[in-house]
Amino acid sequence: MSEEAVVERPTTVNLAEEYEASGVREVLEDLDRELIGLSPVKLRIRETAALLLVDKARREMGLSQETPTLHMSFTGNPGTGKTTVARMMAGLLHRLGYVRKGHLVSVTRDDLVGQYIGHTAPKTKEVLKKAMGGVLFIDEAYYLYKPDNERDYGQEAIEILLQVMENNRDDLVVIMAGYADRMDKFFSANPGFRSRIAHHIDFPDYTDGELLRISQTMLDGQNYALDDGAEAAMQEYIAKRRAQPHFANARSIRNALDRARLRQANRLFTEANGPLDSTALSTITEDDIRASRVFSGGLDVDKAPMQEAAE
């Protein structure tokens, strides 16, 4: 008698119970609650979670043996939530038992590729070692491939990644992220990646209304709030900022709010001459928003590293 024949297998599965017991419901609720907008992304994640739950049940019943391909690509503009969703995806895969630890290691080309001969393989392998048991998130993955330079060390990293994505499918999930058009070109030039990636999720830009809600959620999380004047100013800020260079969706909002809090603190210092209550300490006013250079049109594109000064 083969060993397979004596394995006791369940004859039925209760998916609703599995959904609760695995903690998948919690992750999906966090996703819904913590992230504004992104409904197509949220739908794709719910579908993927369902697929993985069913797949797990099928394997437990002996209906399939294969580990499904879980590598993914997340495409979209900067600041659209790709890293944040990847972190939640890592938690989801962990709860479903697809990865041992469920952590996220986020890297770019510089973390994988060395500057000198012989440096790339150890660098890439070190990153892979750290990511094993979790998710490796490669931001702007297309920079690994430089077609105009035949001897670019990126190729070495690509080969190692392809090998590991095939051989360690049961312990490492790779998510490649970046602009949709560049990613498409990258996959066309490197079909090995395309064939190893099963799930493609596209992240849309946020609307102005969503960015306003994101700013309110971000402030709320830090016990700050916009007063009415500040809310109107923020609305204008968003429309203006979107039209300027280096706009990065929710990340631009986070940067703008960091600066607004800085201005609020300065204002409190210079204006206040008596005790301040918690409302004063927590309120962002119209002036705190309008003092941004975005309103005076003073953006100097050549000063990219100083970009934030414009926000």
Ligand SMILES: Nc1ncnc2c1ncn2[C@@H]1O[C@H](COP(=O)(O)OP(=O)(O)OP(=O)(O)O)[C@@H](O)[C@H]1O
């Ligand atoms: N839908 C959202 N609701 C609330 N906060 C969000 C949302 N999307 C993104 N954020 C916040 O915006 C910031 C940028 O998001 P994130 O780093 O996930 O974007 P990204 O697409 O990975 O950007 P990049 O590729 O440029 O690094 C984070 O601070 C994140 O918490």
